[in-house]
Amino acid sequence: MKFITGFTISIISILLLASSVDAQILKKLKNKAKKATEDKLEQKIDQEIEKKAEQMVENSWDLFFGTEYDESGNPKTSPFTLSSSANVEETYQFDVVTTMEIENIREKGKNEPPMLMNMLFNEDEMYTGTRFSGEQMEGADGEVFIIYDLKNEAMVMLMDSEDGKFSFAYDWKQAEDYADKFAEMYEDEEMKEAEEMEETEFPQFKKIGTKTVSGKSCDGYESLSGDSRMEIWLTRDEDLGIQRMFQVNSQAKQLKGKVPQDYPAGMMMEMTHEDLDSGEKTVMKVTDINKNANITYNMTEYPSMSFGKKN
Numbered sequence: 001m002k003f004i005t006g007f008t009i010s011i012i013s014i015l016l017l018a019s020s021v022d023a024q025i026l027k028k029l030k031n032k033a034k035k036a037t038e039d040k041l042e043q044k045i046d047q048e049i050e051k052k053a054e055q056m057v058e059n060s061w062d063l064f065f066g067t068e069y070d071e072s073g074n075p076k077t078s079p080f081t082l083s084s085s086a087n088v089e090e091t092y093q094f095d096v097v098t099t100m101e102i103e104n105i106r107e108k109g110k111n112e113p114p115m116l117m118n119m120l121f122n123e124d125e126m127y128t129g130t131r132f133s134g135e136q137m138e139g140a141d142g143e144v145f146i147i148y149d150l151k152n153e154a155m156v157m158l159m160d161s162e163d164g165k166f167s168f169a170y171d172w173k174q175a176e177d178y179a180d181k182f183a184e185m186y187e188d189e190e191m192k193e194a195e196e197m198e199e200t201e202f203p204q205f206k207k208i209g210t211k212t213v214s215g216k217s218c219d220g221y222e223s224l225s226g227d228s229r230m231e232i233w234l235t236r237d238e239d240l241g242i243q244r245m246f247q248v249n250s251q252a253k254q255l256k257g258k259v260p261q262d263y264p265a266g267m268m269m270e271m272t273h274e275d276l277d278s279g280e281k282t283v284m285k286v287t288d289i290n291k292n293a294n295i296t297y298n299m300t301e302y303p304s305m306s307f308g309k310k311n
Contacts, residue, residue, distance in 0.1 A: 060144045060159065064132065066253035079173040079251060084304075086154040086169035092147055092297045094120035094129055098242060099288040102254055107279030115254065117284075119245045120295060126150040126182060128245050129297075132254065145297070148172070148248040150179040158302050167302035178248050205232070205264055213269040214286050221264055229274040234266030238289065242267050258282050 065078070098119045104112040113135040120129035127149045142161025149156060153175035157168045205221040211233065212218065218233040246259045246268070258273040270285045 060157065064144070064146065064252055066256075080155050080170035081173070083154075083169055083171040086156075086171050087152040088149060088154060088156055088167075088169055088299055088304075089127070089152070090299055092127060092129065092149075092299075093125070094122050094295045095291070095293055096121040096123070097288075097290040097293040097295070098245075098286060099290075100284055100286050103283045105281040105283060116287075117254065119242065119249070120293070121242075121245060126179060128248055130245075130249055130252070132252075147297070148175075148178075150175050150182055150248075153179075158297060160302075165302045166305050167299065168305060178244070181247065182244050214288070216269055216286075218269050219264075219266070223260070227276045229272075229276055230260065231272040231274075232260075232263055232268055233270040234264055235269050236266050238267045258284075 098121070100117045100119070101114050102117055103114045106112075115132055115134035118129075118131045118133070120131075122128075127147055130146045130148070131144070142159055142163075145158040145160075147156040147158065149172075153172050155170040155172045155175075157170070159166045159168075204225070205223045208220040208222045208231070210217065210219055213233050213235070216235040216237050218235045221232045221234065223230045223232075243263070246255065249255050250259065259271070268284075268286075271283070273282045274280070
């Protein structure tokens with residue numbers, strides 16, 4: 001009897017142990033299956049986020065830069081290449097904001113709604129920021145801010161939408177050239193020489209008079225070249241590196257081919273570019289200069305994303 005009882009207890013113990021082991025195995029299998037499902041779901045969500053973010057970038061890229069074609073009809077190579085290795089600063093700080101209104105006027109047909117261009121600047125740093133706003137930017141899926149980082153030779157796109165904040169860094173092929181031009185701005189001797197230059201040293205421009213633009217006294221210059229006419233109004237009252245900012249923004253489709261690489265010394269307050277054949281005009285005018293701005297972009301708030309390559 002004792003043997004039977006002991007044997008029975010042993011059998012029950014073995015069954016209970018086996019049951020416990022099976023339960024643990026089953027639990028692990030369930031956890032593994034659950035984790036696999038969660039991982040798959042998380043991967044799918046990540047793919048959807050990446051897809052949506054990529055579409056946001058594509059839309060914003062086209063609104064900012066458009067696509068330029070060569071004489072053969074092939075897309076021109078962009079100076080920006082999407083890169084996961086591009087270096088960026090931890091923070092970008094700006095203390096000057098210049099606001100310019102850009103308007104395209106057609107001789108025939110409907111005019112495009114005006115666009116505002118904010119150019120942000122910090123005279124102690126080798127970077128500048130740009131933001132376009134207005135009806136023409138409504139397809140950007142949120143606020144888009146472009147930083148041209150000369151020191152790190154990168155162009156950084158910051159995006160802020162209802163889906164969150166993201167950033168995308170691009171290697172910038174032309175940054176070194178622009179960095180050299182920016183460096184000249186801090187050389188007092190060269191700035192002094194520029195201010196003292198005679199109008200005759202700019203033979204492509206003819207002086208046309210003076211007027212006040214947004215409270216600043218300006219000298220006017222005109223240039224005729226083939227089928228285009230350019231009228232520029234410059235002030236010597238300000239020196240905020242706006243000419244350099246225009247140069248780094250030269251890839252933006254709103255400025256492409258319209259802002260001269262070199263013009264008489266001074267800060268450009270207004271410019272009219274006219275196509276003499278079509279009668280179409282692009283008018284740019286500074287409407288505000290805020291020299292007491294205190295704007296900081298912390299890159300930890302804009303996690304970096306990278307996918308594919310844009311050439």
